[in-house]
Amino acid sequence: MIAIIGAGKMGEALLAGLLGTGHGPGDVLVTEPRAEHAAELRERYGVRTVPAAEAAGADALVLAVKPQDMVDLLDELNPHLGAGTMVISVAAGITTAVLEKHLGDGVPVVRAMPNTPALVGKGMTAVTGGRAAGADHLERAQELLRAVGEVEVVAERHMDTVTAISGSGPAYFYFIAETMVEAGVAMGMPRATAQRLVRQTISGASAMLGESGEHPVVLREAVTSPGGTTAAAVRELDRHGVRTAFTDAIEAARDRSRALSEG
Numbered sequence: 001m002i003a004i005i006g007a008g009k010m011g012e013a014l015l016a017g018l019l020g021t022g023h024g025p026g027d028v029l030v031t032e033p034r035a036e037h038a039a040e041l042r043e044r045y046g047v048r049t050v051p052a053a054e055a056a057g058a059d060a061l062v063l064a065v066k067p068q069d070m071v072d073l074l075d076e077l078n079p080h081l082g083a084g085t086m087v088i089s090v091a092a093g094i095t096t097a098v099l100e101k102h103l104g105d106g107v108p109v110v111r112a113m114p115n116t117p118a119l120v121g122k123g124m125t126a127v128t129g130g131r132a133a134g135a136d137h138l139e140r141a142q143e144l145l146r147a148v149g150e151v152e153v154v155a156e157r158h159m160d161t162v163t164a165i166s167g168s169g170p171a172y173f174y175f176i177a178e179t180m181v182e183a184g185v186a187m188g189m190p191r192a193t194a195q196r197l198v199r200q201t202i203s204g205a206s207a208m209l210g211e212s213g214e215h216p217v218v219l220r221e222a223v224t225s226p227g228g229t230t231a232a233a234v235r236e237l238d239r240h241g242v243r244t245a246f247t248d249a250i251e252a253a254r255d256r257s258r259a260l261s262e263g
């Protein structure tokens with residue numbers, strides 16, 4: 001049995017992803033404190049919603065509450081954890097040491113960082129195990145998360161960088177998509193046309209990146225005709241320091257993830 005505590009944006013994406021890839025609604029319990037949202041989840045997914053104390057007995061317990069709510073939740077769960085329960089936290093910044101401190105030293109914990117494309121089975125998740133998590137726990141966690149996309153095992157020291165790159169990463173692409181649509185509209189293009197062009201362009205570019213195995217520089221060079229439009233556009237991006245802005249943005253996300261572990 002899998003239990004998910006916190007069915008917000010990420011918890012629900014994992015729930016929908018798991019149910020869409022072979023897990024039955026009878027295999028998943030959900031804890032959601034807001035009665036109205038809990039009723040929606042029961043209606044939409046056919047899952048059972050239960051109090052946290054009951055979810056704590058599941059074989060795999062996924063914690064998807066905000067980092068700021070995590071310590072209170074861990075203290076609440078501590079007395080109710082099942083003997084064989086493995087805890088998987090997806091919270092940004094919350095270290096395995098914090099999880100172990102509040103759940104007990106012998107509890108197998110896995111820190112994971114998924115992303116919202118899990119909703120459509122295209123997630124990218126990085127995982128790292130705590131002190132009591134053996135190879136079998138890490139394998140079980142990977143198997144569970146592979147249901148919603150790809151999984152990579154990383155050393156814990158990389159988890160804040162993972163959070164900044166793949167955890168927050170989808171937002172950077174939506175930001176670019178939004179900017180491209182608005183640019184088209186500003187130049188007089190109907191909004192629906194601009195949206196269609198941008199959606200298919202980003203989805204096509206990302207399919208090429210995923211399927212060709214080429215470095216992004218090679219793919220960008222193939223679009224950049226000598227003396228052409230792309231070269232003019234890239235020169236403007238460089239003039240405005242977009243590369244530096246992106247690097248600074250990713251560093252800020254990493255630093256925010258680190259700060260979240262400090263409460």
Ligand SMILES: NC(=O)C1=CN([C@@H]2O[C@H](COP(=O)(O)OP(=O)(O)OC[C@H]3O[C@@H](n4cnc5c(N)ncnc54)[C@H](OP(=O)(O)O)[C@@H]3O)[C@@H](O)[C@H]2O)C=CC1
Pocket residue numbers: 005006007008009010011031032033034037052064065066067069073090091092113114115116167168
């Ligand atoms: N969004 C994303 O792309 C990603 C998020 N994450 C991580 O996932 C976690 C959740 O983020 P996100 O989904 O964006 O945030 P949301 O605010 O959308 O979700 C948090 C959910 O937790 C619920 N909740 C709060 N306290 C409890 C509790 N004690 N028991 C059960 N449920 C509770 C909230 O309910 P209510 O609304 O009623 O308060 C809400 O539904 C964070 O730790 C974040 O770092 C990780 C990777 C990507």
Ligand SMILES: O=C(O)[C@@H]1CCC=N1
Pocket residue numbers: 092163167168
């Ligand atoms: O914005 C956040 O804090 C979460 C973590 C990664 C993506 N969303």
